[in-house]
Amino acid sequence: MTDTSSLRVIPAGASAAAGSAASTSSTSAGPSGSAPSGSGLSGSSDRSAPSWAGVVSLGLGVFALVMGEFLPASLLSRIAGDLGVSEGLAGQSVSVTAIVAAVAGLTVPVLLPRLDRRRVMLGLTGLAIVSDLLVALAPGFGVLLVARVLLGIAIGGFWALAVSMTAQLVSPARLGRAMTVVNTGVSLATVAAIPLGTWLGELWGWRWVFGLAALVGVAAFATQALLLPPVAPTGAPGFRPLAATLRSPVIILGLVATALIAGGHFTGFTYIRPAAEAIGGFDPSGLAALLLVYGIAAFAGNLVAGPLADRRIGAAVLIFPVALGAAMLIFVTAGGSPAGAIAAVALWGVAFGAIPTTLMTWMARAEPERLESVGGLQVAAFQVAIAAGAVIGGVLTDGVGVAAALAAGGVAALAGGILLSALRRR
Numbered sequence: 225m226t227d228t229s230s231l232r233v234i235p236a237g238a239s240a241a242a243g244s245a246a247s248t249s250s251t252s253a254g255p256s257g258s259a260p261s262g263s264g265l266s267g268s269s270d271r272s273a274p275s276w277a278g279v280v281s282l283g284l285g286v287f288a289l290v291m292g293e294f295l296p297a298s299l300l301s302r303i304a305g306d307l308g309v310s311e312g313l314a315g316q317s318v319s320v321t322a323i324v325a326a327v328a329g330l331t332v333p334v335l336l337p338r339l340d341r342r343r344v345m346l347g348l349t350g351l352a353i354v355s356d357l358l359v360a361l362a363p364g365f366g367v368l369l370v371a372r373v374l375l376g377i378a379i380g381g382f383w384a385l386a387v388s389m390t391a392q393l394v395s396p397a398r399l400g401r402a403m404t405v406v407n408t409g410v411s412l413a414t415v416a417a418i419p420l421g422t423w424l425g426e427l428w429g430w431r432w433v434f435g436l437a438a439l440v441g442v443a444a445f446a447t448q449a450l451l452l453p454p455v456a457p458t459g460a461p462g463f464r465p466l467a468a469t470l471r472s473p474v475i476i477l478g479l480v481a482t483a484l485i486a487g488g489h490f491t492g493f494t495y496i497r498p499a500a501e502a503i504g505g506f507d508p509s510g511l512a513a514l515l516l517v518y519g520i521a522a523f524a525g526n527l528v529a530g531p532l533a534d535r536r537i538g539a540a541v542l543i544f545p546v547a548l549g550a551a552m553l554i555f556v557t558a559g560g561s562p563a564g565a566i567a568a569v570a571l572w573g574v575a576f577g578a579i580p581t582t583l584m585t586w587m588a589r590a591e592p593e594r595l596e597s598v599g600g601l602q603v604a605a606f607q608v609a610i611a612a613g614a615v616i617g618g619v620l621t622d623g624v625g626v627a628a629a630l631a632a633g634g635v636a637a638l639a640g641g642i643l644l645s646a647l648r649r650r
Contacts, residue, residue, distance in 0.1 A: 286409030324376025329603025404530030488636030490613030521573025545641025
């Protein structure tokens with residue numbers, strides 16, 4: 225079990241290498257309402273005062289990362305035309321980022337086992353800045369791909385450490401609320417990045433938009449440098465803690481549930497445009513309004529998720545995935561009317577907006593003594609699910625119809641929620 229001394233915020237002036245080795249003998253039986261004594265979520269007497277300012281700085285970092293991740297979706301045609309490649313090839317810049325992020329989520333904590341997590345986070349934010357600048361200046365598609373690889377490393381490493389760091393910055397009873405603050409960066413980037421990128425791309429050109437993303441990254445870096453306290457690593461060196469975490473049946477099934485929920489969402493949401501056109505008859509302006517409803521609803525869902533996860537994690541892991549699945553099925557059956565489509569998308573947004581905070585809190589409580597390993601595994605599962613969902617949705621859309629993609633995604637999300645709820649009752 226992990227020595228409690230390795231799980232606290234490092235006091236001012238202390239060594240960044242305070243993390244001690246952890247044994248691999250513990251096995252989790254499932255998430256509980258509070259963490260066991262001595263775990264990464266325990267409120268030990270040597271914990272420093274909560275640092276909500278540090279949590280906010282992590283949220284700003286997430287905003288900068290996700291903004292850079294989402295921008296190509298709104299600028300794809302211009303990027304492809306300027307660099308002389310097809311839109312399909314240009315779109316692989318998104319796939320490359322997701323694949324690299326999955327690998328980085330597993331390896332960054334392992335390769336930097338004793339380094340102060342504040343320094344690691346600053347390095348990852350700096351890597352994102354370099355990525356955005358390289359994209360802005362890229363003379364060809366090859367340089368752009370290299371830049372997107374750097375962003376994938378930053379995204380994967382950031383998310384792998386986010387839960388562990390947040391758990392050390394606040395009290396255990398406030399972890400869900402703190403993850404809501406961190407994930408607000410995702411919600412704001414989701415709402416702002418695509419429409420802002422489209423609009424500014426028309427005014428300035430796509431390269432200047434990535435320059436703006438780099439400036440946002442600089443602001444996040446400066447905020448973290450000012451507000452984020454030193455944080456000790458929580459895991460032992462090497463891949464042994466990762467292997468020990470994978471020996472927990474609850475974690476394995478939790479990762480399967482994560483993949484079902486995330487993969488189900490992206491099986492449908494990747495093809496929301498053809499779905500809105502084919503099922504709902506929406507034109508481009510109507511689609512923009514529909515996506516705005518989704519974005520606002522997702523922001524609201526994230527705000528609701530934290531308090532509920534802190535008080536009733538068992539209810540949260542059932543309610544939000546089931547609502548996600550139901551929303552996709554409602555869109556298939558009732559999306560032919562504007563009111564039905566808007567209602568379905570609003571529910572979809574609230575549900576998926578709450579999913580990241582809910583899943584991260586659940587996994588942290590399921591294995592509180594190996595938070596960095598859990599974070600890395602969850603990042604990998606989520607990123608693989610994004611890629612798999614897009615592929616499966618594409619096959620169903622081309623072979624059967626877009627309604628089949630939404631229906632399959634809805635069923636997968638329902639199954640993931642039911643599985644998590646069953647694990648919670650064990």
